[in-house]
């Protein structure tokens with residue numbers, strides 16, 4: 759089956775747990791974009807790893823997501839990408855063009871052979887960020903979500919651990 763799903767939601771909305779339930783642990787590949795820059799992030803990552811357990815295969819790729827996805831796409835093994843938000847943040851940090859990178863990702867997804875579930879944050883529902891960097895990040899996040907939502911067959915919004923299907927074109 760060729761199938762792409764985008765799952766969006768706020769922080770601690772349960773979006774990652776929901777995404778994991780869509781895939782069979784032993785048969786899926788976890789593609790992580792997060793980096794343990796400090797102890798707190800390291801602890802968050804450890805929680806995720808403990809929850810997933812040893813049956814998941816994991817690849818860590820903070821920047822070259824389109825290439826990594828393309829390389830590992832396999833009709834026999836679904837991929838969970840967690841998450842686009844940290845990928846955007848990493849790209850901004852590295853001075854990369856988020857728009858170009860998003861197009862590269864969209865291209866890989868549009869021609870994907872296999873099942874891909876992508877997790878992303880829905881931001882911008884609160885106050886306008888005080889800093890220019892914060893506002894730029896918020897805008898990138900909104901544009902990335904829109905672009906990837908166009909490409910994906912299914913889009914699900916998770917709030918309070920509950921899924922709301924926004925798009926289903928399977």
Ligand SMILES: Nc1nc2c(ncn2[C@@H]2O[C@H](COP(=O)(O)OP(=O)(O)OP(=O)(O)O)[C@@H](O)[C@H]2O)c(=O)[nH]1
Nearest residue numbers: 769770771772773774790791792802806818840841
């Ligand atoms: N490098 C690396 N990062 C990981 C791994 N497992 C999870 N992560 C990262 O940890 C991040 C999750 O951070 P959290 O702050 O707990 O997530 P959250 O968005 O607040 O919570 P949820 O809504 O529940 O998903 C993910 O975006 C992953 O990129 C791993 O094995 N390696």
